[in-house]
Amino acid sequence: MPLTLLSEKDITRYQELISDKKTSINILFTELIELYNKLEVNENALKQFENQAEIIRIKKDYDLKKEHWDSELLELKKQYRQLDNRIIAAEQKMARGIPDDLMIMEKLIAEQEAIVADQEKLNQAENELISHVREIDIEYGKQQEKINQRNVFVKADAGDKNGNLREKIKSAEQKIIYATKLVATILTLIIPVILDYFTKSISLSLKPHSVLSNHYIFLISFILTEVFLGEKIRQYVSNIFASKYLKNDFEHLKSLFSKNSSKISKLEKVYNIKLQEVVNH
Numbered sequence: 001m002p003l004t005l006l007s008e009k010d011i012t013r014y015q016e017l018i019s020d021k022k023t024s025i026n027i028l029f030t031e032l033i034e035l036y037n038k039l040e041v042n043e044n045a046l047k048q049f050e051n052q053a054e055i056i057r058i059k060k061d062y063d064l065k066k067e068h069w070d071s072e073l074l075e076l077k078k079q080y081r082q083l084d085n086r087i088i089a090a091e092q093k094m095a096r097g098i099p100d101d102l103m104i105m106e107k108l109i110a111e112q113e114a115i116v117a118d119q120e121k122l123n124q125a126e127n128e129l130i131s132h133v134r135e136i137d138i139e140y141g142k143q144q145e146k147i148n149q150r151n152v153f154v155k156a157d158a159g160d161k162n163g164n165l166r167e168k169i170k171s172a173e174q175k176i177i178y179a180t181k182l183v184a185t186i187l188t189l190i191i192p193v194i195l196d197y198f199t200k201s202i203s204l205s206l207k208p209h210s211v212l213s214n215h216y217i218f219l220i221s222f223i224l225t226e227v228f229l230g231e232k233i234r235q236y237v238s239n240i241f242a243s244k245y246l247k248n249d250f251e252h253l254k255s256l257f258s259k260n261s262s263k264i265s266k267l268e269k270v271y272n273i274k275l276q277e278v279v280n281h
Contacts, residue, residue, distance in 0.1 A: 003038050004038065014032070029246070032250065042257070049264060049267050049275055058143045058147075066133075069136070072129055083115065086118075094108065172245055179237075179241055
């Protein structure tokens, strides 16, 4: 089953577990690792969200540039139409024949030269405009490709980032289990040892036959202690050893979750997109 996003409900639930002294450390450590696994889903979702927000940003930037160059193109087309009208007018004058008036002839030649010069300027402006449009199209394509590659990396990297942290938690759990067994065994032996010590004089007054006859009080009290108090002692010791570590690590997780949630909330407000829209995409 795929992991879901870490939520406030998960945080509250673990807070209740860690506050319950009856909860075994195995459950607490297992659940803590599960929370970190879910947090990793949140972190990867945030990366996707940031990428989506960047896509929106570069699209807006691209649209603004395109709008500017589109208006430039419209203006250029307008100037071309005006130039066409001047060419038609000049052709119509020339169609009437070569004028006898030298000044009129010079004006026609000057107008034709001006038309050629303006046409060259418009052609140059058009080439520059096409070059600018091509550049922003290429840049926009590169930016999209970069984001797409990053999205692929985010999906491929899922489950790896907190690997060392999970191993650290598992290692801490094993150390606490070993320490708990050792200390709990010592505590379980204390009562039988004390009882055996106080009954030693009675045992010595009897004729020794075997280890069992000499230490039957110890054996009986050890069995009874293990049966009735053993689990409680181990639970008490494990709670002492694990409590500080689990609380510190849980606080660290809550801090990461809070930062993650804050970034997501900010992106949702700025870009008017919900995280679930990105995650479910």
